[in-house]
Amino acid sequence: MQLTYLEAIRQGIWEEMEHDPTVFCLGEDIGIYGGAFKVTDGFIDRFGPERVIDTPIAESAIVGAAFGASLTGMRPVAEFQFMDFIPCAMNQISNMVAKTHYLWGAPAPLVLRGPSGGYVHGGPFHSQNPEMWFVHNPGLKVICPATPYDAKGLIKAAIRDNNPCLFFEHKYLYRRIKGEVPAEDYVVPIGKARIAREGRDLSVITYAAMVHSALEAADMLAKESIDVEVLDLRTVSPLDREAIAQTVKKTNRVIILHEHSRTGGLAGEIAAIINEEVFDDLDGPIVRITGLDSAIPFSPPQEEHYLPKVSDIVREARRLKAY
Amino acid sequence: MANKRTKSKANSNGNRPRNGVRAITAHGAADAIVRRAGSPKRTGEGVRPSAANTDLRTYSIPDYRLEHPNFTVHQSVEKDKAGAEHVHYEVEGDLDAPVPPIRDSKYLSKQQAIEIYRYMLLNRKMETALENLYKQGKVVGGVYFGLGQEACSCASAYALDKDDWFAPMIRNQGSLLVRGFRASDTMMQYMAKAGSPTKGRDGTSHFGDIEKRNMVSPISMLGDLIPVMSGVALGARLQGRNIAVMTWIGDGGQSTGVTYEGINFAAVQNLGLVLVIESNEWAYSTPSEMQYRCKDLAERAIGYGIPGVIIDGTDACQVYDAAYEAVERAHRGEGPTMIEAKMMRMKGHAIHDAAAYVPKALFDFWKKRDPIARFENYLVREKKWLTGQENGELISEVERVIEEEREIAVNSPMPTPESAEGGVSCEDGCHVIKPKYGMPKVKKGTSRYKETEAAVHLK
Numbered sequence: 094m095q096l097t098y099l100e101a102i103r104q105g106i107w108e109e110m111e112h113d114p115t116v117f118c119l120g121e122d123i124g125i126y127g128g129a130f131k132v133t134d135g136f137i138d139r140f141g142p143e144r145v146i147d148t149p150i151a152e153s154a155i156v157g158a159a160f161g162a163s164l165t166g167m168r169p170v171a172e173f174q175f176m177d178f179i180p181c182a183m184n185q186i187s188n189m190v191a192k193t194h195y196l197w198g199a200p201a202p203l204v205l206r207g208p209s210g211g212y213v214h215g216g217p218f219h220s221q222n223p224e225m226w227f228v229h230n231p232g233l234k235v236i237c238p239a240t241p242y243d244a245k246g247l248i249k250a251a252i253r254d255n256n257p258c259l260f261f262e263h264k265y266l267y268r269r270i271k272g273e274v275p276a277e278d279y280v281v282p283i284g285k286a287r288i289a290r291e292g293r294d295l296s297v298i299t300y301a302a303m304v305h306s307a308l309e310a311a312d313m314l315a316k317e318s319i320d321v322e323v324l325d326l327r328t329v330s331p332l333d334r335e336a337i338a339q340t341v342k343k344t345n346r347v348i349i350l351h352e353h354s355r356t357g358g359l360a361g362e363i364a365a366i367i368n369e370e371v372f373d374d375l376d377g378p379i380v381r382i383t384g385l386d387s388a389i390p391f392s393p394p395q396e397e398h399y400l401p402k403v404s405d406i407v408r409e410a411r412r413l414k415a416y
Numbered sequence: 417m418a419n420k421r422t423k424s425k426a427n428s429n430g431n432r433p434r435n436g437v438r439a440i441t442a443h444g445a446a447d448a449i450v451r452r453a454g455s456p457k458r459t460g461e462g463v464r465p466s467a468a469n470t471d472l473r474t475y476s477i478p479d480y481r482l483e484h485p486n487f488t489v490h491q492s493v494e495k496d497k498a499g500a501e502h503v504h505y506e507v508e509g510d511l512d513a514p515v516p517p518i519r520d521s522k523y524l525s526k527q528q529a530i531e532i533y534r535y536m537l538l539n540r541k542m543e544t545a546l547e548n549l550y551k552q553g554k555v556v557g558g559v560y561f562g563l564g565q566e567a568c569s570c571a572s573a574y575a576l577d578k579d580d581w582f583a584p585m586i587r588n589q590g591s592l593l594v595r596g597f598r599a600s601d602t603m604m605q606y607m608a609k610a611g612s613p614t615k616g617r618d619g620t621s622h623f624g625d626i627e628k629r630n631m632v633s634p635i636s637m638l639g640d641l642i643p644v645m646s647g648v649a650l651g652a653r654l655q656g657r658n659i660a661v662m663t664w665i666g667d668g669g670q671s672t673g674v675t676y677e678g679i680n681f682a683a684v685q686n687l688g689l690v691l692v693i694e695s696n697e698w699a700y701s702t703p704s705e706m707q708y709r710c711k712d713l714a715e716r717a718i719g720y721g722i723p724g725v726i727i728d729g730t731d732a733c734q735v736y737d738a739a740y741e742a743v744e745r746a747h748r749g750e751g752p753t754m755i756e757a758k759m760m761r762m763k764g765h766a767i768h769d770a771a772a773y774v775p776k777a778l779f780d781f782w783k784k785r786d787p788i789a790r791f792e793n794y795l796v797r798e799k800k801w802l803t804g805q806e807n808g809e810l811i812s813e814v815e816r817v818i819e820e821e822r823e824i825a826v827n828s829p830m831p832t833p834e835s836a837e838g839g840v841s842c843e844d845g846c847h848v849i850k851p852k853y854g855m856p857k858v859k860k861g862t863s864r865y866k867e868t869e870a871a872v873h874l875k
Contacts, residue, residue, distance in 0.1 A: 100867055107865055114856040115849075117654060127868070134868035139861045142656060149684060153679035154643040158685075161661075164626050166851040167654060169647075184674070188635045189644065195619050195634045197624045201840035202849050225606020231840045255849055361594040 096274045099267040101130050101241035102206075102251045105248035108168055109277065110140050116252055117144040119206075120172030130208055130267060152181035156205060158242040160190050160257075168252055173207030176261055177221045185234065190257045191232030200255045204237045206248070208264035210302055210413060211352055211384075211400050215264075216391035222301075222353040222384075227259050228330040228362070234258045234283055235330035239304035240274035241328055247279030250295055254283060263301040270305065287335035292322030294411055295346035298337060300326040303350045303401060312405035319414050329359055337363060338370040345376040346413050350401055357382040377416035380409050435540075466799055468511065475662050477714045479726040481758065482516035485509075489703040489775065489871050503618070507701060507775040515784050518794040521733035523740050526801045530810075532800075533795055536566040536788050536816045539590030542599040545822050546606055550588050550767055554826065556608040557619055562587035565696060566761030567732040569664070572692050575739035576662055577747070579853070581648045583632040583641040583663040583707050587761070587866035589621050591664075595629050603825035611828035615835060638669030642678025642691065649687035649746070655853035660746035662690040662739070668699020670716075671707050679752065683720045688746025690739060691754050693730065696761040701773045714756035722752045729757030730787040733794075759787070 117140075118133055123145040126132030135258045137145040148155050152173065159169035172181055172402040181185070188204070193199045211220040218278045224237070227233045233354060234256055238244040251258035267323065288309050289304050296306040304325045311321035326333065341347050350358035366381060382401045389399055458786050465731055466608035486594050487509025493501050519531065539562065546559045561567055569590035573582055576595070584591045597613075604612035613623035614633075624633030630645055645661035652659040665675060670693055682689035695706055710716065717724025723745070727734040735757060742753035760782035795802045802810070 096867075103868060111860075114858045115654075115851050131868045134864070137864060138863040139845070139865070141859060141861060144858065146650075146685070149677070149680055151643075151677035151681060152639070153674040154646070156638060156673070157678060158641025158647030158650055158681055161644040161649070163647075164632060164644075164652030165648055165651030165655065165848050165853070167651040167856075168849070169651075184637050185640055185643070188637055189640050191634070193633070195840045196622070196843050197614050198839070199624055199633070200847040200849060201628050202842075253845055282559075298604070377421035413600070 094274055094276060095190060095271045096241045096245070097268050098241045098244050098263070098272070099130060099268050100261055101245035101256070101272070101274050102248050102366060103134070104274070105245040106133070106134065106252070107139075109249055109252045110136070110144065113252075116168045116170060117146070117162075117174065117283055118170045119146040119148050119159060121148055121155075121174050122365065123172050127199075128172060130264065133172065134261075150246055152178055153185050156182040156185040156190065159203045160185065160193075160201055163201045164199060168202050168204075170206060171205045173205065175215075175219050176207045176209035176223055177218050179205070179207070179223055180226070182224055183226070186227070186233070186257075187230055191230050193232070194256070195232055201257045202255045204248070204251045204258050205259055206251075206262060206313050207258035208267070209261045209391055210263040210395060212265040212302065214393055214396055215386040215390065220262070220389045220396070222351070224261050224329055225353060225357065225359060226258070228359065231347060232304065233255065233330065234328065235261070236283060236328050237261045237263070237301040238327060239263070239301050239325050241270065241274050243281050243325075245274055246279055247283065249278075249326065250280040250283050253280065255279055258283070261301065265302045266305070281327065284331045284333060286324055286326045286328070286333035289323040289325040289339070290321065292320040293412055294320040294342065294344060294386070295348065296322045296324055296340040296342065297342045297348045297350055297406065298324045298326065299350035300329060301352070303352060306401065307317070307350060307404050307406060310403045310410065313403070314410050315342050317411070319410055321410060332363070334366050334370060337341060337366055341367050341371045342374045343353075345374055347375070347415070348382060348406065348413060350381045350382045352384050354386045355381060356386050357384050380413055382409055384408060437733075444861065450722065452579050453841060454592060465661075469695060469797035475718045477712065477717065477724050477726055478664055479728060481728040482519055483513060483728070485513065485758070485781070487511060487778075489697070489705050489770070491776070507773055509776050510723055511777050511781045515790070516575075516728070518731050518832050519728075519792055521732050521737050524668060524733060526799070528574070529733070529795060530801060532808060533735065533791050534814060535570040535574065536732065536791065538593050539566045539570055540788060541814055541818045542593070542821070543589065545768065545818050546603060546743060549603065549607065549822070550824070551782065554607045558766035558768055559606060560589075560620060562589055562765045563718075564760050564787065565694060565729065566590050567735050567758045568692065568694055568729040570691070570713075570752050571732040571735035572662060572664075572690075572739040576660060576734055577743070579630070579657070580660040580743065581632065581645065582632040582661070583624075583634055583645050584621055584695075585634055585638075585641070585664045585669070585744050587666070587696070588664050592621060592631070593629060597629065599821035600824040603821060607825060607828070608830065609825065609828035610831040610835070639665060639672035639675035639678065642675055642689070643681055644678075645687050645724070646678055646682040646685065646687045649682070649689060650685060652853055653687065654856045655851045656857060657853040658688055658747055658749040660688045660690050660743040662692065664692045664694055666699055667693065667695045667697070667704040667707050667713060668702065670713060672874065678755070679720050679722070682752040683722050685806060686728040686749070686751040687748070689752035690742040691752065692739070693754060693756045695756055695758045696800060697778065698761050698771070698774060700769070709785065711865070713758060714754060717754040719756070720752075722754060724754040724756065726756045726758065728854060729759030729783075730785045730790060732791050759785075792864065801840040862869045
C-alpha cells in the first residue's frame with residue numbers, strides 16, 4: 094500500500110502496540126489531540142489513556158519516566174513535540190540513559206522520537222537537526238529515515254531494540270512523500286545503510302530529507318552523463334562503515350551532504366572514516382555540503398540560503414567529476 | 417545562649433528570613449497529612465459562593481518532631497587585625513536547647529527497631545572503614561559520608577517491601593545495606609576494583625540492580641532520579657502493581673529544575689514516589705538559607721498537591737513511621753509523598769572538605785543529636801530492649817562484619833585496562849527484556865486503525 098512517511102511511522106507504532114502490551118506512548122498532547130503532527134492520532138481511543146499518556150510540559154520528566162519504565166521491562170515510546178526541545182532533557186539522555194548499560198549493565202529499551210529538520214520555515218527553534226549531539230554520545234542509537242518503507246521498518250526495529258533509540262522524523266517528509274509499504278510485518282535493521290541510487294561516477298552520502306535532494310540532483314546530472322550513486326545512511330549512529338567504504342571504492346569521489354551545521358557535523362566524521370578505510374581509493378577531495386555555522390534562520394530567503402539546495406549538489410558534483 | 421548579634425552583609429541572600437509562620441505541630445494529624453479547610457460550598461448548582469473566604473484554602477504540614485531547632489545561618493563580615501574584611505558564616509539562634517527524646521514508633525516492633533539500629537551501625541562503621549582506606553591510599557578519588565544521617569538512610573529504606581524500588585543518593589550508603597548489598601560492594605566501588613558492582617567503571621554508591629534488589633543507579637547530577645523513579649512506578653502500574661519507589665534529595669539538590677519536573681510528574685500521574693528530602697543544612701559549602709526561601713521544604717508539597725510531612729531526621733522512629741505511611745500510601749495507589757527530614761551533614765561535602773565554613777556551634781548542636789547515640793540510648797536505657805552486654809555484642813559483631821568486608825574489598829584485583837571496552841550497548845541477547853511484574857493486561861478500544869487525515873502543522 095502507498096503510505097505517507099508520517100502514516101508509515103504511525104502504523105509502525107500502532108502495530109507494535111497491538112502486538113506487544115509492554116509498548117506504551119507518552120509525550121505532550123499525544124492523547125486526545127493525537128500529537129502536534131498527529132502521529133498518535135486515534136491511539137488513545139484504541140489503546141486507552143493508560144498506554145497513551147499526556148504528560149506535563151517537562152522533557153526531563155518524559156525521558157526520565159520513559160527510562161524508569163524501561164527498567165521494569167516496558168518499551169516506552171516518548172514523543173518530543175519537536176526535536177528542537179530535546180536539549181531540555183539532555184542530562185537524562187546523556188548522563189542517565191546513555192551510560193546505563195555500560196556502567197551498571199541495565200538495558201534501557203526506550204524510543205525517543207519526534208520531528209526534526211528544516212525546509213518548513215519553522216525558525217530557529219522548530220527546524221533544527223540536533224542528531225549530532227547524540228552521535229557523539231556512546232550508548233545511543235540515532236536513526237534518521239528517508240522513506241516511508243524505512244520509517245516504518247526502523248520505528249518497529251527501534252521499539253524492539255534493547256537499547257535507547259533516538260528516532261528523528263523529518264517533518265518536511267511527513268506528508269510530502271508517499272511510498273510503497275508492505276502489509277506484512279517487517280523491520281529494517283538499525284545500523285545498515287542502503288544504496289538509494291546506483292551510480293559509477295561519484296557518491297553522495299546523506300540521509301533523511303537530503304536523500305531526496307540528492308536523488309533529484311542525480312536525475313539532473315544524469316542528463317550530463319554524470320552517474321551519481323546515493324548512499325542513504327538511514328542510521329547515523331552506529332554508522333555503516335562498510336557501506337561508506339564500499340561506495341567510495343566504487344566511485345572514488347564523494348560528497349557528504351547534511352542539513353545541520355558544518356563544524357563538528359557528521360560529514361567530518363564520515364570523512365575521517367573514509368580516510369581510515371579507503372584513503373587510497375580517493376580520486377579527489379572529500380566534499381562537504383552542509384548547513385551554515387549559525388542557527389537556522391526563520392525568513393524563507395534566509396532559510397533557503399542556510400540549507401543545502403539541489404543546485405549546490407549539482408554544482409559540487411560537476412566540480413568533483415572534473416577534478 | 418549562643419545568641420549572637422552580628423553585623424550582616426546587606427546583600428547576602430543568606431540573610432533573608434524564612435517567610436510564613438512557624439509550622440504547626442500536628443502530632444495528631446498523621447491521618448490527614450494535607451488538610452483542606454473551607455473548600456467551596458455550593459450554594460446552588462453552578463453558582464459560585466459570594467461569601468468571602470469560601471475559596472480560601474488553608475493547609476498544614478504535619479510536623480512530627482519533638483523539637484523545632486530555631487536558628488539561621490547568614491553571612492557576616494569580620495575584620496582581621498590588619499583591617500582586611502573577610503566574609504564568613506554565622507549562626508544565630510537557640511543552640512542550647514536540650515536534646516529531645518526519641519518519639520515512640522507507631523509501627524516498629526522491638527526486633528525491627530534493633531535491626532534498624534544494626535544497619536545504622538553498619539552504615540557508620542563502613543564509612544569509618546572507608547575513611548581509613550582513604551588514609552591508607554587505597555581509595556581512588558574521594559569518600560562521601562552520611563555521618564549524622566544514618567537514621568534517615570536506614571530507617572526509610574527499611575520501610576520498603578521486597579518488590580519496591582529505591583535509588584540512593586551519595587549520603588544514603590546505609591540504604592544499600594538495608595536492601596541487601598554488602599559493605600564490600602560499596603568499598604570495592606570506592607577502590608575501583610574489578611569485583612565492584614560496576615567492575616570499576618564507576619565509583620561510590622553509583623551502581624544498580626534491576627534483577628534482585630530493585631535499585632536504580634544514581635548519577636552525580638541531582639534530582640534526575642526523581643522522574644526516573646516515577647517512571648519505575650509507572651512501569652509497575654502498567655503491569656498491574658502499585659509499588660513504592662523511594663529516593664532522596666538534599667536541600668541543595670532540590671533546587672534543580674528536574675526535581676520539580678519529577679515530583680510534578682509523579683503527582684499528576686499519582687505514582688507511588690516516596691521522596692525523602694534530606695534537609696542537612698549544607699549543600700557543599702552553601703547553607704540552606706541560600707538554597708530556598710520558604711520556611712520548610714515540605715511546604716513545597718502543597719504546591720505539588722501532594723502530602724508533605726516534617727520529621728526529625730536524627731530520630732529513626734520518626735523516619736521509619738513517616739516512610740512507612742508513605743510506602744503504604746504508595747501501595748494503596750494514593751500517589752506520592754514528600755518527607756522532609758531535618759538534620760545536619762556532620763562532615764564536609766566529601767573527605768577533602770574540612771567544612772571549615774560551618775560555624776562550630778552548629779556542629780556542637782547536632783553532635784548532641786547524633787542519630788546512633790540517640791537510638792542506642794533509646795533502645796538500651798529507655799526501652800531496655802537491649803542490655804548493655806547485648807549492645808556490646810551487637811557492636812562487636814558489626815565491627816567483625818565490616819572487617820571481613822574490608823578484607824574482601826581490599827583483596828579484589830584492579831580491573832584490566834582492556835575491561836574499559838565493550839558493553840556500551842545491549843547486543844546479542846545479553847539481556848532478555850521482560851516485564852518485571854508480569855505482562856500488562858491490556859484493554860483495547862473498539863476503534864480500528866484508519867489513516868489520519870489531520871492537517872499539516874507547518875506548511
